[in-house]
Amino acid sequence: MSNHRSASRPTRTHSDARAEILAGLAARKWSVKPALKVPHATSPDEEVRLWFKPQAVYFTTGRGQHDFDRARTISYDLDLRTMTVEEVVEVARRLAHRDNIFIGW
Numbered sequence: 001m002s003n004h005r006s007a008s009r010p011t012r013t014h015s016d017a018r019a020e021i022l023a024g025l026a027a028r029k030w031s032v033k034p035a036l037k038v039p040h041a042t043s044p045d046e047e048v049r050l051w052f053k054p055q056a057v058y059f060t061t062g063r064g065q066h067d068f069d070r071a072r073t074i075s076y077d078l079d080l081r082t083m084t085v086e087e088v089v090e091v092a093r094r095l096a097h098r099d100n101i102f103i104g105w
Contacts, residue, residue, distance in 0.1 A: 010081030017080040024085030061099040
């Protein structure tokens with residue numbers, strides 16, 4: 001059985017990483033709602049929403065289709081503590097493309 005976690009422990013907590021990622025997305029013109037029970041960020045064109053639960057990130061695609069009941073998990077191996085904002089945006093781009101959503105950001 002393979003272990004996908006890195007050998008070194010991340011220096012940020014999940015909470016700190018989430019706050020930094022949300023701030024970075026807001027700086028990139030994403031609509032960010034950090035104070036909700038399940039914080040989320042919506043892409044500038046409203047086609048992708050990322051939902052940030054403790055130690056897991058979920059997503060929805062399609063304008064007007066953003067309901068957490070429809071959200072799918074990105075990956076259990078996704079560790080925000082080790083990611084940059086640019087990497088999170090790239091993940092969102094790949095998810096949109098996979099769902100045939102064409103984005104301009």
